Amino acid sequence: MMMMMKLNSSIPIFRFLNFNSPFIKSYCPFKFSAATRRTMTQFPNFSIKNSKISPTHTAEDSPLSEPENKSQSPPHKPWLIVGLGNRGKKFNGTRHNVGFMMVDAIAEAEGISVNTANFKALIGEGFIGNVPVMLAEPQTFMNASGESVGALISYYKIPLKQVLVIFDDLDLPFAKLRLLPKGGHGGHNGMRSIIDSLKGSRDFPRLRIGIGRPQGRMDTINYVLRPFDKQEREELEFTFQQGIEAVRILLLEGFDKSATFVNSIKAIEQLR
Structure with a gap:
């Protein structure tokens, strides 16, 4: 996702959302398909918050959990x-x-x-x-x-x-x-x-x-x-x-x- 904001300057700073970021994984722990990733990169106005996608959260999807051990405590919040x-x-x-x-x-x-x-x-x-x-x-x-x-x-x-x-x-x-x-x-x-x-x-x-x-x-x-x-x-x-x-x-x-x-x-x- 491309986002634009300013940092103490009139020159805008562009940022591409890093899908490997611990913060993005923790707050959006579901996996995006390749097609969805391309869509979100090509269309910077696409918003995760506004998306109607409602994936089911599973142990496999969590970046910090181990699917083999269902009794393990949930991942830590960032x-x-x-x-x-x-x-x-x-x-x-x-x-x-x-x-x-x-x-x-x-x-x-x-x-x-x-x-x-x-x-x-x-x-x-x-x-x-x-x-x-x-x-x-x-x-x-x-x-x-x-x-x-x-x-x-x-x-x-x-x-x-x-x-x-x-x-x-x-x-x-x-x-x-x-x-x-x-x-x-x-x-x-x-x-x-x-x-x-x-x-x-x-x-x-x-x-x-x-x-x-x-x-x-x-x-x-x-x-x-x-x-x-x-x-x-x-x-x-x-x-x-x-x-x-x-x-x-x-x-x-x-x-x-x-x-x-x-x-x-x-x-x-x-x-x-």
């Missing part, structure tokens, strides 16, 4: 994992972009390429274990992150409980993690934009990464836009490894176990 930041080279490696950095670390660890421009974001699709995931880095600049995140959630009809947003937090000590099931924006403009795009809903999990507060009289805006120094980057490497593990546990074992893991990290560090 997750959207969003890292917040500002696009552009001058913002690379800055405190306000730690959400981007965490998503990049997850992508590298799980072998997912985040290089497709769509929905005003760079996105990548793959799996963590047997859970289909979409990684996203909004390219709207921080204050308008909701334009991208809201569109992704709406288009793919992702339940909010399966949307994880990762962002920097001034109120947490540097390099510390905190996983919450929901909450407000806490003064973070990126989170404020996302909540606004969801009509005020705050019921989605978030992974906060502490960047600490500036010392002395340094302005907060200048502080969050400063790059990390060498020692800070080394500390963050350990934090990212913790974050990768926390995300894996979240997707595969549930929120409570992941939160326990994150909290146990704090307890161990306090004993040192």
Whole structure:
């Protein structure tokens, strides 16, 4: 299927629907015949949503199920994992972009390429274990992150409980993690934009990464836009490894176990 949309530019971006995408397979788990594929490619206005096709779902059709074992649990629903930041080279490696950095670390660890421009974001699709995931880095600049995140959630009809947003937090000590099931924006403009795009809903999990507060009289805006120094980057490497593990546990074992893991990290560090 060919779709057209704009990404911060008057130049339209064309995208052909990837039928091998974990997201397309999960939300449209039935198989298309060769003739149907050709029809949908040749006629870009053809819509899956508007189609009157009502195929029967079977174990064989599911991309994650095994037809030999009917007692196996059903396939996992897809997750959207969003890292917040500002696009552009001058913002690379800055405190306000730690959400981007965490998503990049997850992508590298799980072998997912985040290089497709769509929905005003760079996105990548793959799996963590047997859970289909979409990684996203909004390219709207921080204050308008909701334009991208809201569109992704709406288009793919992702339940909010399966949307994880990762962002920097001034109120947490540097390099510390905190996983919450929901909450407000806490003064973070990126989170404020996302909540606004969801009509005020705050019921989605978030992974906060502490960047600490500036010392002395340094302005907060200048502080969050400063790059990390060498020692800070080394500390963050350990934090990212913790974050990768926390995300894996979240997707595969549930929120409570992941939160326990994150909290146990704090307890161990306090004993040192």
